[in-house]
Amino acid sequence: MTTDAAGHAVVVGAGVSGLLAAEVLARRFERVTVVERDALPEGEPRFRAGVPQSRHVHILWSRGVAALESLLPGVVAALEAAGAVVVHTPEQMRWLSPADWFAGVTGTHFLSASRELLEATLRRRLAARSAITLMDRHEVAGLVPTSGGGAVGGVRLRERGKDGRESALDAELVVVAAGRSARITDWLAALDYPAPVTDRFDAHLGYSSRYFRPSAVRRDWTAMYVQGNPDVPRGGVIVPIDGGRWVVTLIGQGEHQPPIEEKEWLAFAASLRSGELAEALADAEPLSDAVAYRATANEWAHFERLRRWPRGLLVVGDALCRFNPVYGHGMTVAALQAQVIAERTAASEPAAVAAQARQLQKAVAKCPRAAWAIATGEDSRYPSTDGPAPGRLVRMQQDYMARVLAAANTDPVVAEGFFAVLSLNRRPETLLTPQIAARARRRRA
Ligand SMILES: Cc1cc2nc3c(=O)[nH]c(=O)nc-3n(C[C@H](O)[C@H](O)[C@H](O)COP(=O)(O)OP(=O)(O)OC[C@H]3O[C@@H](n4cnc5c(N)ncnc54)[C@H](O)[C@@H]3O)c2cc1C
Incomplete structure (x- = not known):
């Protein structure tokens, strides 16, 4: 199948970053096709x-909630109407930090929903846009260069x-939003582009998750987080x-990978720094077996540093970083990237968007x-990282x-x-003010 390229953008992947990118590109391009292999x-x-x-916890921090709402007004209310919950943290959350329990302080909020609900809600919004086509059951196998080279043409x-x-x-324009499994480096190599420098930190963190139906008992919390420490x-x-x-x-x-077998899973829950989480599960009804997830390394492919970059190509979301x-940041970063694309292309014709791909990649x-x-x-x-x-x-910063x-x-x-920093509303440097430093010094970690 070939189509007329003019005024057409392709987004690879219908995850959160792909759907949000499609939404903002539909404001500039006559047609946007989101290709999804599932x-x-x-x-x-x-x-x-x-x-x-x-199948694992997926929260959207307040900055991501605001970004999502600015991209798709009304979407947060639609999510809440469908059962998503806004949790004010730590006020409504029993939270044991590596130091101690949070108590008596006000923080921020996050939106908690199944990832399936979030995607379904975004897809419904996109389906209402005539410019967007969701093409599922198709896998992108590579990029097509233009005949003159130097550009991606499909x-x-x-x-x-x-x-x-x-x-x-x-x-x-081709936007690669294909997630952690993206083959973008191979696709670029096939077009004779070098591999980007990729930074990597792997804390060898494992997840193991299950669904429960909570009992009707009254609780003074809505969510709970018992953190580990070294x-x-x-x-x-x-x-x-x-x-x-x-x-x-x-x-x-590291060696403390959470198991998936029922008995071991419950024993692991009981072995945390506080027994409160296991106690909370005691009268909850299990709705599923546990499933594990292990590929959790931090990886950042620095495409923006490559000396050459093809016109008409952009990499976003987990495919990029x-x-x-x-820390629950991936979807918020995806929403911020969609905002950046929207802002940077607000006055551009499709050809101009394709021509500014390198600047967009840097942005x-x-x-x-x-x-x-x-x-x-x-x-x-x-030390195991x-x-x-x-x-x-x-x-010194860690201390x-x-x-x-x-x-x-x-x-x-x-x-x-x-x-404000954890939710990405403010930059980490804002914690270095004399006021915060003085107050932090009074507490021994
Ligand atoms: C265990 C776990 C828990 C997480 N929890 C949180 C959290 O609490 N909060 C948060 O903000 N973030 C969380 N994240 C991160 C979050 O899932 C991602 O950052 C976010 O989904 C954005 O990813 P994406 O859209 O770029 O990729 P994905 O969501 O992975 O989507 C990529 C899509 O591309 C498709 N695809 C891949 N290759 C191709 C191809 N060749 N052709 C066509 N389609 C293709 C895939 O099928 C998929 O639909 C978590 C991640 C993990 C692994």
Whole structure:
């Protein structure tokens, strides 16, 4: 299948970053085709194999909630009407930080929903746009160069389930939003582009998650998070999601991988730094077996540093930069990138958008900075983490952050600053003010 490339953009992947990119491109391009290798569920939200992470806790921090709402006004209300829950944290959350329980402080909020509901809601909004086509059951197998070279002119498609029949889809702009499994480096190599420098920190963190139906008993919390620390690198989180369910994720590092067998899973839950999480599960009804997820390394492919970059190509979302998910930043960064694309292309014709691909790539590559600093700064605290060892400066920052976090447990001023950073509303440097430093110094981590 070939189409007229003029005014046409192709987005590879119908995950959160692909759907949000499609939404903003539809404001500039006559047609946007989102190519997805999975069969996309119609109607009710359903699991699909292409996003295995959807079975684990997926929260959207307040900055991501605001970005999502600015891109698709009304979407947050639609999510809440479908069962998503806004949780004010730490006020409505029992949260044991590496230092102590949070108590008596105000922080921020996050939206908690099943990832399936989030995607289904976004797809419904996109379906209402005549410019957007969701082409599922098609896998992108590579990029098509333009005849003169130096530009991407479309993608090679493989139809799933039809003996792998191949075709091409022409486009002025190709946005790769294919997630952690994206083959973009191979696709670029086939067009004679070098591999980007890729930074990597792997804390060897594992997840194991199950759904529960909470009992009707009254609780003074809506969600719970028992964090690990370097002495006990095991944690667990309970969040409410649509369908009146809880998703419960157990988290462990290195040799402390959380199991999936029922008895061991419950024993792991009981072995956390607090017994409260296991107690909360005691009268909850299990709705599923546990499933594990292990590929949680922080990886950032620096496409923006390549000397040459083809016109008409953009890489976003997890295909560009993926984080240890425990900090919950991936979807917020995806929404921020969509905002950047919208802002940068607001006055551009499709051909001009394709021509500014390199500048766009540089612009979206700034979005992961804060989340990357938080995730890698914390992960490199653990000796079992693979990655550059922290230098003196990073160790000083880690020590400082441990004090800030300890102070944030009870000090309202520090808590306000801490949660503004964690939710990506403010940059990490904003925690270096003399006021916060003085308050953090008073608390020993
Ligand atoms: C265990 C876990 C828990 C997480 N928890 C959180 C959280 O709490 N909060 C948060 O903000 N983020 C979280 N994340 C991160 C979040 O899932 C991602 O950052 C977010 O989904 C954006 O990813 P994406 O859209 O770029 O990729 P994905 O969501 O992975 O989507 C990629 C899509 O591309 C499709 N695809 C891949 N290759 C091809 C191809 N060749 N052709 C066609 N289609 C293709 C896939 O089928 C898939 O649909 C978590 C991640 C993991 C792994």
